[in-house]
Amino acid sequence: MSLILDAFTVVAVSLGAVFFLAGAVGLLRFPDTLTRLHALTKADNVGLGLVVLGLLPQAERPLAAVKLVVAWLLVQLASGTVSQLIARAARRAGPSA
């Protein structure tokens, strides 16, 4: 049973790492701020979600699993707000940004 859980953890965390890598590649390769934001937020939210999902079986107590999910939700909240702020500042700065 623990072998299956460990395999699930490895698969999910690796998939999450792939999403993070994709977000980083998008950050480097996309032409302007708004598209880079899109790549970053989509990849990082899903990537972090997959990492948290993969770590859930490794939690010793249910409370630790709840803390992991709360951490993911807080990151969603913060990164969503930050993306809005950056996007509005980029739109204000004009097409050169």
Added chain:
Amino acid sequence: MTFALAVDCGLVVLVLGMAIWTIAARTTFPAVAGFVAYGLLLTLVWMRLAAPDVALTEAAIGGGLTGVLLLGATSRLRATAQSAAAERPSAPFRLIVAGLCTLISAAIAAVVLLLPDPAPTLAPEAGAKLSLTGVGNAVTAVLLAYRALDTLLESAVLLLALVGVWSLAPDRFWGGAPRSLALRYRDGSLSLLGQVLPPIGIVLGVYIVWVGADAPGGKFQGATIIAAMWVLTMMAGLQNPPELGRAWVRLILVAGAAFFLAAGIAGFWLAGAFLAYPPGFAKPLIVAIEAALTLSVAATLGLLVAGPSARPVRT
């Protein structure tokens, strides 16, 4: 090479890469962004060094609050950046300085490689008297029981820094409020964050202070989170920085250090020495001191970010 060693190598490569980026960046903003990332990577290094309390402090204060301070300064000092860039020192000078710094690094590296083995340590002695202090976390015991004097002086140093920052205000603004931290363009999503996050953040901060007695945590980490929530509400425009001449502001700032000092002086009567805790009362006294200090340190850190007075007293 074991897996753990490979992870450590990877971390070291990342940390050094971020440090080189921070030093070598052309403009200030990438350097400060690199510094914040450097702080977060150092948090991972601290976890690898089995120091979770220090990791929390580094993430909160070293990366977070210092980053906020430096980013704010970057945007306000942008005009002077161009004029300073022209004064870059000559290449021979930089080469000589690089050589000397390499010598210093080599000397420290030699010291690291020649550290005595077995390493001298105070861990057994710290652990032996832990039951007397009533706390389970050895670092909290060191901070608030064994070396309580250092923590008292540290809270005094924080207040001194705040007084130093306040003294930079022009005379006509003394006692007034600092300049507003709100962004130039009011943003709905930031207002939402400033309303949703602070309750969660305050609960988290108090939890970290409370649980620091027996598990990794402590008052500086918790106070930083509470201060960050306050700074967030000020940045979202939901609250204005308070007027610095108000009595209640100064009372909150001084309460922690004053209570700590009073407990220390009371130690003369109750237990025979300065900052000695009477046996059996150590845990409640430590918790009370932590509570008072959390409030004061949170207020101090928030006001350090807010800066000196920039408006006259509203009469």
Added chain:
Amino acid sequence: MSGTTLFGLCAAVLVGLGLYGVIVHPQVLRRVVAFNLLGAGAFLLFGVVARRGAEAGMGGDPVPQALVITGIVVAFSATALAVGLLLRLRAVRAAEDADR
């Protein structure tokens, strides 16, 4: 070579890098950033000493760890004071340029 020694050597390099930045950068804010880099490297050195003192069921010697926590808070207050001085200096210079 253990991971702890590796982190100690990393701390030595960080101290050198930070010192280079403090001396060489013309802009004072960059020097403040480099100074923080230097401080973090020095704290890492303390952390290595603490880790090597792991005994009695603890992961590390708690005394250097407590010193580092104090140091991080004091370094932040020093940075805040330095940034305050910088901003005030700029305001004074701007006022002088406006008067001229």
